Every structure is written in structure tokens, then in C-alpha cells.
Amino acid sequence: MTTPTSHPFYLDCDTGIDDALALAYLLASPQADVRGIGTVSGNVSAAVGARNTLDLLQLAGHAHIPVALGAHDPLVGSFHGGAPHVHGTNGIGEVSLEAADAELVPGTAAEMLVRLAHEHPGQLRILAVGPLTNIAEALRLDPELPRLVQDITIMGGAAFAPGNITAVAEANIANDPEAAAEVLAADWDVTLVPLDVTMSNVLEESHRQELLAARHPVPQALGDMLGYYFRFYESQFGRACSAMHDPLAAALAVGGVSAAVAPVVTVDVDTTDGPGRGQTICDLRGLYMDYPEQPGARCRVVLELDGDFAPHLVEVLQSFPESTTAAVAVGAAVA
Amino acid sequence: MTTPTSHPFYLDCDTGIDDALALAYLLASPQADVRGIGTVSGNVSAAVGARNTLDLLQLAGHAHIPVALGAHDPLVGSFHGGAPHVHGTNGIGEVSLEAADAELVPGTAAEMLVRLAHEHPGQLRILAVGPLTNIAEALRLDPELPRLVQDITIMGGAAFAPGNITAVAEANIANDPEAAAEVLAADWDVTLVPLDVTMSNVLEESHRQELLAARHPVPQALGDMLGYYFRFYESQFGRACSAMHDPLAAALAVGGVSAAVAPVVTVDVDTTDGPGRGQTICDLRGLYMDYPEQPGARCRVVLELDGDFAPHLVEVLQSFPESTTAAVAVGAAVA
Numbered sequence: 001m002t003t004p005t006s007h008p009f010y011l012d013c014d015t016g017i018d019d020a021l022a023l024a025y026l027l028a029s030p031q032a033d034v035r036g037i038g039t040v041s042g043n044v045s046a047a048v049g050a051r052n053t054l055d056l057l058q059l060a061g062h063a064h065i066p067v068a069l070g071a072h073d074p075l076v077g078s079f080h081g082g083a084p085h086v087h088g089t090n091g092i093g094e095v096s097l098e099a100a101d102a103e104l105v106p107g108t109a110a111e112m113l114v115r116l117a118h119e120h121p122g123q124l125r126i127l128a129v130g131p132l133t134n135i136a137e138a139l140r141l142d143p144e145l146p147r148l149v150q151d152i153t154i155m156g157g158a159a160f161a162p163g164n165i166t167a168v169a170e171a172n173i174a175n176d177p178e179a180a181a182e183v184l185a186a187d188w189d190v191t192l193v194p195l196d197v198t199m200s201n202v203l204e205e206s207h208r209q210e211l212l213a214a215r216h217p218v219p220q221a222l223g224d225m226l227g228y229y230f231r232f233y234e235s236q237f238g239r240a241c242s243a244m245h246d247p248l249a250a251a252l253a254v255g256g257v258s259a260a261v262a263p264v265v266t267v268d269v270d271t272t273d274g275p276g277r278g279q280t281i282c283d284l285r286g287l288y289m290d291y292p293e294q295p296g297a298r299c300r301v302v303l304e305l306d307g308d309f310a311p312h313l314v315e316v317l318q319s320f321p322e323s324t325t326a327a328v329a330v331g332a333a334v335a
Numbered sequence: 336m337t338t339p340t341s342h343p344f345y346l347d348c349d350t351g352i353d354d355a356l357a358l359a360y361l362l363a364s365p366q367a368d369v370r371g372i373g374t375v376s377g378n379v380s381a382a383v384g385a386r387n388t389l390d391l392l393q394l395a396g397h398a399h400i401p402v403a404l405g406a407h408d409p410l411v412g413s414f415h416g417g418a419p420h421v422h423g424t425n426g427i428g429e430v431s432l433e434a435a436d437a438e439l440v441p442g443t444a445a446e447m448l449v450r451l452a453h454e455h456p457g458q459l460r461i462l463a464v465g466p467l468t469n470i471a472e473a474l475r476l477d478p479e480l481p482r483l484v485q486d487i488t489i490m491g492g493a494a495f496a497p498g499n500i501t502a503v504a505e506a507n508i509a510n511d512p513e514a515a516a517e518v519l520a521a522d523w524d525v526t527l528v529p530l531d532v533t534m535s536n537v538l539e540e541s542h543r544q545e546l547l548a549a550r551h552p553v554p555q556a557l558g559d560m561l562g563y564y565f566r567f568y569e570s571q572f573g574r575a576c577s578a579m580h581d582p583l584a585a586a587l588a589v590g591g592v593s594a595a596v597a598p599v600v601t602v603d604v605d606t607t608d609g610p611g612r613g614q615t616i617c618d619l620r621g622l623y624m625d626y627p628e629q630p631g632a633r634c635r636v637v638l639e640l641d642g643d644f645a646p647h648l649v650e651v652l653q654s655f656p657e658s659t660t661a662a663v664a665v666g667a668a669v670a
Contacts, residue, residue, distance in 0.1 A: 160495045167603070167618040168611075199623065238624045268502070274607035275616050276503075283502040288534065289573045 006033045007150070008120045009253075010113050012070065013246070014042030014130030015052040017087050017229045021313070022129050022155075022246035023053065024218050027060050028316050031254040034062070035124075036116050038109020040070040041079040042130040042175050044091035046109075047072070048082075049130070052091050054100035060218050060320070063102045070109030071133035074176035083171070086232045093228025095221055110137035117148040126152040127253045128183075129246040131172050136179035139186055146188035155249035156180065157194040157267070157280030159301050165278065170195050173269060174278030181269040184280075190299045192267065193249040194280065197259075197302050201248055201309040202241045205230070216320035247313055252302060257312055261304035263291035341368045342485070343455045344588075345448050347405070348581070349377030349465030350387040352422050352564045356648070357464050357490075357581035358388065359553050362395050363651050366589040369397070370459075371451050373444020375405040376414040377465040377510050379426035381444075382407070383417075384465070387426050389435035395553045395655070398437045405444030406468035409511035418506070421567045428563030430556055445472035452483040461487040462588045463518075464581035466507050471514035474521055481523035490584035491515065492529040492602070492615030494636050500613065505530050508604060509613030516604040519615075525634045527602065528584040529615065532594075532637050536583055536644040537576045540565070551655035582648055587637060592647055596639035598626035 009032045013019040026032040037057075039049035050069050057063050073079050088094040105112070113134065117124050126149055128135055135152070139145050156172035157180075163169040173180045184190060208230065211223030226242060233242040251257045266283045270276040282301050286292050344367045348354040361367040372392075374384035381404055388402050408414050423429040440447070448469065452459050461484055463470055470487070474480050491507035492515075498504040508515045519525060543565065546558030561577060568577040586592045601618045605611040617636050621627050 162618070162620045162622055164620070167601075167616050167620060168614075236623055266502075268610040270609050270611050272607040272609035272611070274605050274609060274611065275603040276605050276607070276609065276611035276614060279503075279611060281502050281610050283497070285497045285499070285502060287497055288571055 006031060007125050008033050008035045008116065008123055010035060010116050010124055010126050011037045012040060012109065012126065012128040012130055012134050013037065013049060013053065014040050014044060015049040015056070016043035016091055016246070017093050017225045018244065018246040019043065019129055020052065020056055020092055020225060021222055022250040023056055024060065024222060025247045025250040025313065025316055026127070026254065027062055028319050029254045029256060034065050036112045037065060037067045038070040038112055038134050039067065040109065040130040040134050041072050042082070042172060043087045044082045045072060045079060046070050048091050050104055054102050055097040058100040058102065059097055059221060063100060066105040066112065068107055068109045068112040069104050071137060074131060074133050075136060075178040086229070088228050093225035095224045097221065109134040110141055113138040114142045114145060117145055121148050123150055124148065125150050125253060127250055128152060129155040129249055131175035132179040132183045133176045136182040139182060146186045149188060151189045151191065153191040153193065153249055153253035155193045155198065155245050157192055159194050159196050159280065159282040159284060159303060161195040161199055163279065164195060166275070168276055169278030173280055177269050177271045177278045181271050184267050184269055184299060188298065191252060192280065192299055192301045193252055194301060197305055198245040198248050199243050201244050201305060202237065203244055203310050203313065204241045207310050207314050210314045211317060214318045214320070218320050219317045222317060244309060244313065248309055251309065251312065256316060257309055258306045259302045259304065260306040262300050262302045264297050264300045265291070265294050266297045267299040267301065341366060342460050343368050343370045343451065343458055345370060345451050345459055345461050346372045347375060347444065347461065347463040347465060347469050348372065348384060348388065349375050349379060350384040350391070351378035351426055351581070352428050352560045353579065353581040354378065354464055355387065355391055355427055355560060356557055357462070357585040358391055359395065359557060360582045360585040360648065360651055361462070361589065362397055363654050364589045364591060369400050371447045372400060372402045373405040373447055373469050374402065375444065375465045375469050376407050377417070377507060378422045379417045380407060380414060381405050383426050385439055389437050390432035393435040393437065394432055394556060398435060401440040401447065403442055403444045403447040404439050406472060409466060409468050410471060410513040421564070423563050428560035430559045432556065444469040445476055448473040449477045449480060452480055456483050458485055459483065460485050460588060462585055463487060464490040464584055466510035467514040467518045468511045471517040474517060481521045484523060486524045486526065488526040488528065488584055488588035490528045490533065490580050492527055494529050494531050494615065494617040494619060494638060496530040496534055498614065499530060501610070503611055504613030508615055512604050512606045512613045516606050519602050519604055519634060523633065526587060527615065527634055527636045528587055529636060532640055533580040533583050534578050536579050536640055537572065538579055538645045538648065539576045542645050542649050545649045546652060549653045549655070553655050554652045557652060579644060579648065583644055586644065586647065591651060592644055593641045594637045594639065595641040597635050597637045599632050599635045600629050601632045602634040602636065
């Protein structure tokens with residue numbers, strides 16, 4: 001057995017329960033070497049997301065990974081206040097983590113991304129699981145970014161699936177449609193992980209119990225957070241379970257799971273003020289002919305997975321070593 | 336066996352090959368008593384559609400059914416010239432029919448619809464298989480129309496399915512989004528028959544041959560027209576076959592086929608000038624819970640059929656009697 005090649009990763013997130021799962025997945029994956037993390041307002045404010053990220057990194061024994069504060073407001077308008085009904089008021093399901101000793105690094109998330117891209121030319125991989133404000137700002141800071149970056153994987157949008165903020169818009173894209181339009185129009189290879197796959201690959205209570213029974217405090221804390229998340233998703237699915245938005249994007253980015261159906265198509269973002277605002281308009285008219293090639297298209301839209309994601313996710317998260325450096329104090333859920 | 340109750344119908348169409356199939360289906364259905372037909376620009380101009388309708392009625396031995404000329408232009412903008420690559424320059428696949436003796440009746444299609452609604456209060460059923468300009472004009476002429484009409488079935492839109500004019504817009508709605516928005520906002524029970532079912536219920540060459548082998552000149556002529564239609568759809572499906580847009584809406588309207596999945600949901604029409612213009616934004620977020628009731632929603636969106644449509648369509652069209660009054664001269668296809 002060969003050791004998988006490790007790639008430098010920049011993670012952009014709005015931590016968030018499923019962001020926490022994505023972060024933990026990356027940290028537990030030998031294919032990913034997380035070199036920097038930027039936060040953005042979405043599930044919570046960029047500042048709260050940064051605090052959660054630092055605390056999680058310390059719990060995981062990775063307090064050395066730099067975290068930069070990103071955009072508080074989208075390119076147009078202002079931050080709407082987050083989704084406490086989904087993620088809790090603290091963003092991580094009212095679970096209390098020990099406060100990290102580490103501080104945020106100086107500079108913005110966009111500046112960190114540009115710097116990392118120059119440090120790893122042609123190698124850096126981006127995983128963006130929040131609104132795309134920081135990525136758009138980085139593109140404005142350095143229009144050469146697409147040439148420097150290997151690829152970008154985005155959790156966001158809805159292709160055939162319904163939206164989760166409006167009938168057609170998904171939260172990450174709808175929270176900053178103008179940024180998403182700029183990012184999807186840039187000249188790089190994008191993998192879009194939309195609700196089509198994240199709502200059809202669900203974590204059940206049995207999986208959550210496996211996380212709670214793990215020896216490492218990170219999967220234990222994630223299992224705790226998922227209790228809150230499950231209660232929200234009960235209103236969507238009619239049972240205690242949850243969608244797996246951000247960790248699925250992480251797993252696709254590192255190759256832990258692969259796509260069975262993922263046509264490369266043109267994608268427009270609706271930036272009007274009409275009823276479609278925030279929709280990712282994916283040109284899937286090739287459906288009836290197994291998606292013939294679309295000249296000039298650069299966006300790979302993941303529509304179906306190859307295999308079952310939840311057992312894989314649990315297995316990876318359980319693989320956190322019994323670390324002596326990791327903090328072991330995990331507060332009980334208070335929700 | 337009891338004779339099905341026959342309902343008075345108003346048909347609004349842009350004849351068109353599949354409009355011709357829908358008209359023939361209605362004429363062959365004892366559940367439908369077609370009291371009037373209005374035409375609108377879409378597949379062809381309203382005037383050419385009216386001519387085709389009159390010629391088909393004569394061929395079918397129903398020259399007594401009144402046909403009124405409807406709107407040439409949509410509510411906003413002007414008629415784009417039709418879809419000769421789909422329907423042929425004459426709208427019926429270059430098949431030549433004997434010119435009808437009957438003339439158009441005086442007045443507009445919208446006026447005819449309003450008059451018929453008053454003549455059959457609470458009973459008139461509308462089948463609209465073209466752009467919705469005439470229906471919107473009728474609503475403006477008489478805002479009481481929804482109260483007078485039993486129901487309206489519309490071939491149009493795309494729910495989960497891709498569009499056929501843009502990535503998200505279907506032709507009938509995209510040809511007059513403003514009219515569609517007015518019609519879908521009116522206070523009546525709408526059944527929307529979108530591409531979701533019309534693109535997944537396909538007529539194959541074997542079905543076409545059955546029509547060509549029928550004894551009556553109407554199914555023979557339709558089989559001829561379908562030769563042209565099949566050639567267009569080969570670019571969509573990769574084989575000679577065709578979607579069944581308008582006749583499927585006709586069959587759902589008369590109850591010849593029924594829906595297996597058809598949630599009643601709110602539907603917005605995108606009337607912006609953005610990339611989603613003409614999209615029917617159906618709120619299908621209830622997907623994951625078998626579509627719970629949406630208070631106030633009036634639009635039944637047909638997503639899946641109960642049964643196989645093509646054999647039913649062929650059977651109904653073959654049921655045209657060997658009429659002595661029907662003209663028998665059907666020109667050969669010249670395409």
C-alpha cells in the first residue's frame with residue numbers, strides 16, 4: 001500500500017456544524033495538508049466562524065494551522081445574521097469547546113489565499129464551503145490566481161435539486177451571488193458540489209452514535225454538534241438525520257469518494273433581484289444524451305456519487321488518533 | 336361500461352406538430368367536447384397556426400368547431416418567428432393538407448374564451464398548449480374568468496427538468512413570461528404539464544408506424560408530420576423519436592392518463608431579464624417529505640405519470656372512425 005500524495009489545501013469556511021465536519025475530515029485525510037484557513041460570514045459571522053475554527057484546530061491537535069479572518073459582508077449588501085436555527089447560536093450546535101490559545105493571523109483570508117497560491121504555484125487546492133466572498137476578493141487582488149491554483153471545489157448551488165433558501169437557491173451561493181458569479185466565471189477548473197448530492201447522502205442516527213462512541217474528542221464533539229443539526233433536519237426529512245453538505249465536498253476534493261455523474265457544463269449565477277436570485281443555472285440540457293461535451297465549459301457539477309458516503313465519513317472521522325496533545329475537555333451540549 | 340361525461344373545452348394552441356396531436360387527441364376523446372379554439376404565436380405565427388388548425392379540423396370531419404385568431408405578439412416584445420427547425424416552415428412538418436373551406440370566426444381568441452366561459456359557467460375547461468398570451472388577455476378582459484372556468488391545464492415550464500429554450504426555460508413560458516406570470520397568479524386551479532413528464536414520455540418509431548398504418552387520414556397525417564419532428568428530436572435524444580408535449584397535456588386534461596406524482600405548489604415565473612427569464616420556479620422543497628401541503632398553493636405540477644403514455648396515445652388516435660365526411664386527400668411530406 002502506498003501513502004497517498006498530500007496536497008496543500010486552503011480551506012474557506014463559515015464554521016458551522018458541517019464546516020466542522022469538513023475541517024475534521026481534511027485533518028484526518030493524509031491526502032490533504034491544510035496550509036491555511038479563511039473564514040467568511042454565512043452560517044455564523046466570519047468572526048464567530050474563526051473562533052470555532054481555532055477551537056476545533058486546538059481540539060484536533062492542529063493549533064499550528066493559520067486561520068485568517070475573511071469578509072464579514074457579501075460583495076453587495078450586508079451579512080444577514082446567519083442560521084442559528086440550523087447551527088445553533090454559537091454555530092456549533094451549542095457545544096462548548098475549550099477556547100484556543102492561538103490567535104488569528106494578520107491579514108485577510110483573501111490575502112492568505114493569494115499568498116498560499118504563490119507559495120505553491122500550480123499545486124494549491126481550494127476547498128470553499130461557505131459563501132464565496134473571500135475567493136472573489138482574492139480574484140480581484142490577483143487576477144492570476146486561477147493560473148496559480150490547481151483546482152477549486154465548492155460546496156454550493158442546486159442543479160436539478162430544489163434550493164434550501166428559496167425554491168431554487170442554495171445558501172452559500174444565495175448569501176453572495178455576485179461573488180459566486182465572479183468565481184464561476186474565472187478561468188479555472190471548478191468542481192461544484194450542489195444540493196443534488198449533499199441532500200441525497202444523509203447521515204443517520206446510527207452514524208452519529210458511532211462518532212459519539214469514538215475515542216478521540218474531535219469525533220465525540222462532532223457527534224454532539226450533530227444532535228443539534230439533526231433536530232433542524234428533522235423538519236426537512238421527517239426523521240432525525242442530516243444532510244452532509246461540507247464534508248461531502250471535502251471528501252470529493254481529496255478523492256475519498258468519487259462522482260458517478262458529474263458533467264462539465266456552463267453554470268450561470270442569477271444575480272438579478274428576481275425570484276431566481278442566487279440560483280446556479282447549470283446547463284444540463286444534455287441530460288437526454290449522457291451530457292455531450294460543452295465547448296468552453298469549466299464547471300464539473302457533481303450530480304451523483306459513486307458509493308455510500310456516510311460510512312466512509314464515519315470511518316475517516318473515527319481515524320483521529322488517540323492524541324496526547326489534543327485537549328480532552330469537551331463541554332456537554334446545552335441545547 | 337358507461338359513457339364518460341363530456342366537458343366543454345376551449346383549446347389554445349400554436350399548431351405545431353404536437354399541437355396537431357393534442358387537437359386530434361381531444362377530437363377522438365369522448366370526454367372532450369371542443370367548443371372553440373384560439374391560436375397564438377409560438378411554434379408558428381398565430382395566423383399560420385389558425386390555418387393549420389382549420390385544415391386539421393376539416394380533415395378530421397370537425398369543420399364546425401369555431402377557430403379564432405389570437406395574439407400575434409407576446410405581452411412584452413414581439414413574436415420571434417417560430418421554430419421551423421422543430422415543426423417545419425408550415426408548422427406541420429411540411430405535410431400538405433387540403434385547405435379548409437371554413438373561415439376564422441370574428442373576434443379574438445381571448446374574446447372567444449371569455450364568451451365560452453360565460454356560456455358554460457363553472458363547466459368550461461381550458462387546455463393551453465402554446466404561449467399564454469391569449470389566456471392573460473382573457474383575464475384582463477374579464478377578471479371573473481377564474482370563477483367561471485372549471486380548470487386550466489397548461490403544457491409549459493420545467494420543474495426539475497432542464498429547459499428547452501435556455502438551461503432553465505421551456506418554450507411556451509419563455510415565449511411570453513409576463514403572460515405566464517399573470518395566468519399562474521390568477522385564482523384558479525392550474526395543472527402544469529412541464530418538460531419533466533413530456534421529455535420522459537417519448538413516442539418511438541414503432542408508434543409512428545402504427546399511426547401511418549391507421550385507416551383514417553388524421554392519424555396518417557400525424558404520422559407523416561412526426562417524421563419531421565423525429566428528425567429534430569434525434570439531436571436531443573440520439574435516436575429517431577420525439578417528446579410528447581401537447582398531447583400529454585391533452586390526455587391529462589381529459590383524464591386519459593393520470594399523474595403519479597403531482598404536488599400542488601407555488602409557482603413563480605421569472606420575468607427578469609436575467610439568465611432565468613421564463614423559468615417556472617416551482618417550490619419543490621417538500622421533495623424530501625413527500626410534498627407536504629403548501630397553504631394557498633393552486634398549481635398542480637405533474638412530475639411523473641402513472642403508466643405508459645405512448646401506447647395510449649396511439650390507441651386513441653387510431654380510434655378515429657373511418658369517416659365519410661373526412662377528407663381523404665393528404666399530401667405527401669415534402670421535407
